[in-house]
Amino acid sequence: MSRSEPPTTRGFLVGLVIGTTMIAFGIGGLVSTTSTASAFDVGTWVVGADLAHDLVLAPIAVICSILITRLVPRPWRTPIRSALIASAVFTIIAYPALRGFGRATAPGNPSVQPLDYPTALATAIGAAWAIAAVWLAAIAVRTRRSRPRVRMANADTARPEVEGEDPT
Amino acid sequence: MSTIRLPEATSPLRSERVAAVLGIALGLTFTTCFMTGLLSHQIQDPPSWFSWPTRPAGLYRVTQGVHVATGLASIPLLLAKLWSVFPKLFVWPPFRGWANGVERIMLLPLVGGAVFMLFTGLANINLWYPWPFNFRRAHYWVAWITIGALVVHIGAKWATTRAALRRPPAPADAAQRADRQDRRQFLAATFGISALVTLFTVGQTVRPLSRLALLAPRRPDVGPQGFPVNRTASAARVVDAAQSDDYRLVVDGNVQQQLSLSLADLEAMPQHEATLPIACVEGWSTSQRWGGVRVRDLLTMAGAPHGSEATVRSLQARRSYRTSELNSSQAADRDTLLALRVNGEPLHLDHGFPLRLIGPNRPGVMQTKWVERLEVR
Numbered sequence: 001m002s003r004s005e006p007p008t009t010r011g012f013l014v015g016l017v018i019g020t021t022m023i024a025f026g027i028g029g030l031v032s033t034t035s036t037a038s039a040f041d042v043g044t045w046v047v048g049a050d051l052a053h054d055l056v057l058a059p060i061a062v063i064c065s066i067l068i069t070r071l072v073p074r075p076w077r078t079p080i081r082s083a084l085i086a087s088a089v090f091t092i093i094a095y096p097a098l099r100g101f102g103r104a105t106a107p108g109n110p111s112v113q114p115l116d117y118p119t120a121l122a123t124a125i126g127a128a129w130a131i132a133a134v135w136l137a138a139i140a141v142r143t144r145r146s147r148p149r150v151r152m153a154n155a156d157t158a159r160p161e162v163e164g165e166d167p168t
Numbered sequence: 169m170s171t172i173r174l175p176e177a178t179s180p181l182r183s184e185r186v187a188a189v190l191g192i193a194l195g196l197t198f199t200t201c202f203m204t205g206l207l208s209h210q211i212q213d214p215p216s217w218f219s220w221p222t223r224p225a226g227l228y229r230v231t232q233g234v235h236v237a238t239g240l241a242s243i244p245l246l247l248a249k250l251w252s253v254f255p256k257l258f259v260w261p262p263f264r265g266w267a268n269g270v271e272r273i274m275l276l277p278l279v280g281g282a283v284f285m286l287f288t289g290l291a292n293i294n295l296w297y298p299w300p301f302n303f304r305r306a307h308y309w310v311a312w313i314t315i316g317a318l319v320v321h322i323g324a325k326w327a328t329t330r331a332a333l334r335r336p337p338a339p340a341d342a343a344q345r346a347d348r349q350d351r352r353q354f355l356a357a358t359f360g361i362s363a364l365v366t367l368f369t370v371g372q373t374v375r376p377l378s379r380l381a382l383l384a385p386r387r388p389d390v391g392p393q394g395f396p397v398n399r400t401a402s403a404a405r406v407v408d409a410a411q412s413d414d415y416r417l418v419v420d421g422n423v424q425q426q427l428s429l430s431l432a433d434l435e436a437m438p439q440h441e442a443t444l445p446i447a448c449v450e451g452w453s454t455s456q457r458w459g460g461v462r463v464r465d466l467l468t469m470a471g472a473p474h475g476s477e478a479t480v481r482s483l484q485a486r487r488s489y490r491t492s493e494l495n496s497s498q499a500a501d502r503d504t505l506l507a508l509r510v511n512g513e514p515l516h517l518d519h520g521f522p523l524r525l526i527g528p529n530r531p532g533v534m535q536t537k538w539v540e541r542l543e544v545r
Binding site: 009052097114 | 324
């Protein structure tokens with residue numbers, strides 16, 4: 001990461017004044033419209049949301065990222081990584097429906113979470129992997145096509161210079 | 169400045185530029201959610217200076233549909249953004265000067281608030297309440313805290329972001345070129361996943377895409393009489409009262425003549441039809457053809473003064489949302505009905521039989537069901 005200068009610009013001060021005013025308004029509103037105990041609960045959940053990300057979600061993502069780097073050959077990485085991220089995101093979004101939490105809140109209301117969510121989620125994840133498979137196939141085709149040119153010359157200079165940014 | 173050497177700290181996918189692009193995207197989506205959320209909040213609890221129009225009839229359907237769709241689309245953007253800056257959490261020393269200290273402390277309400285907003289929103293559209301507080305108040309006030317922290321963050325990162333978005337130096341070699349391609353593909357995939365999330369959920373409000381709404385908690389065409397219900401008659405404990413022969417609609421308050429109308433009286437009045445959406449705050453919506461009595465006809469019949477406002481009361485005891493307000497333009501609108509029918513059939517009990525309010529450009533929670541009283545002011 002590059003080293004960035006300490007942000008004591010005018011923009012920082014303007015943002016600081018407006019932003020802290022909004023934060024104070026939010027905290028004031030929370031405390032004045034709910035009980036102190038309730039405001040404390042909300043605060044606990046906000047801090048808990050931060051910790052849940054930093055201590056659970058992010059480490060899992062880092063471990064998955066390392067595994068992908070170790071196990072998947074470089075040209076395939078992006079499609080496979082993308083499909084894995086999509087699978088995780090879809091699962092997070094479908095999680096309350098998968099567990100039937102809404103149906104439990106609203107018994108006798110079949111219009112809440114009406115689908116067979118394991119099948120629905122599998123279909124959505126399947127679509128993401130189908131896109132990844134097409135992507136992988138395209139990479140394979142491109143690699144095969146470019147191979148003869150690579151053999152003719154040095155592998156680096158044979159790459160198509162689409163943007164003409166090569167400093168040499 | 170040094171970082172704990174996480175194995176991934178040097179991942180080629182992480183760069184100031186990736187963080188800047190995702191930051192801008194999130195700045196836009198969170199601002200959109202904040203504005204549409206504030207609007208929805210004002211509509212439900214209008215301050216004296218705020219008057220929500222009755223036209224266009226489907227405006228709230230759009231603003232609230234955008235609110236929920238944008239929140240859902242933000243989930244992959246936020247996760248990617250947090251991933252792209254994660255090693256910075258471990259920067260040592262933690263503060264370089266007071267400004268840097270303030271900026272870093274503000275990351276707690278920013279990250280905690282952003283995750284909180286998306287999680288509580290996702291849970292709420294699923295009618296899942298795993299917390300001990302009132303959803304609406306918490307979601308509203310934490311929005312101010314989160315966006316306040318976002319404003320501080322934007323002020324602090326403005327220069328960094330601008331620098332990061334300037335044309336980057338050309339890659340020096342094949343390895344750098346490959347890294348740059350990886351970063352571009354990572355960004356493209358993140359936005360692509362965000363688009364897929366929208367595709368798989370927005371059908372809860374965009375009817376032509378309803379069959380693709382695989383991850384949405386609602387289908388706009390599933391429910392009694394072909395559309396969804398939020399609170400059933402049995403959950404609202406009105407099953408007996410709504411079907412009682414003693415049912416009367418009372419019109420009282422600031423009127424010359426108090427009315428008490430049976431179902432037969434209401435059916436004998438001039439009937440009108442309007443095609444209007446039910447647009448739920450939880451982001452689903454459905455348009456139906458309603459038939460019934462105009463509120464303004466009832467006000468005229470009771471001799472209410474021109475420009476009257478009214479409180480619409482439901483048979484429901486307790487619970488929030490058992491009443492809703494009609495401002496003067498809503499009460500006078502030709503399409504504001506006390507509906508007896510939907511698509512030509514009597515209302516299903518869960519849709520508010522015998523009588524429900526339906527008006528243009530109103531949140532679903534304000535389309536009061538099982539109406540028993542109109543209090544005129």
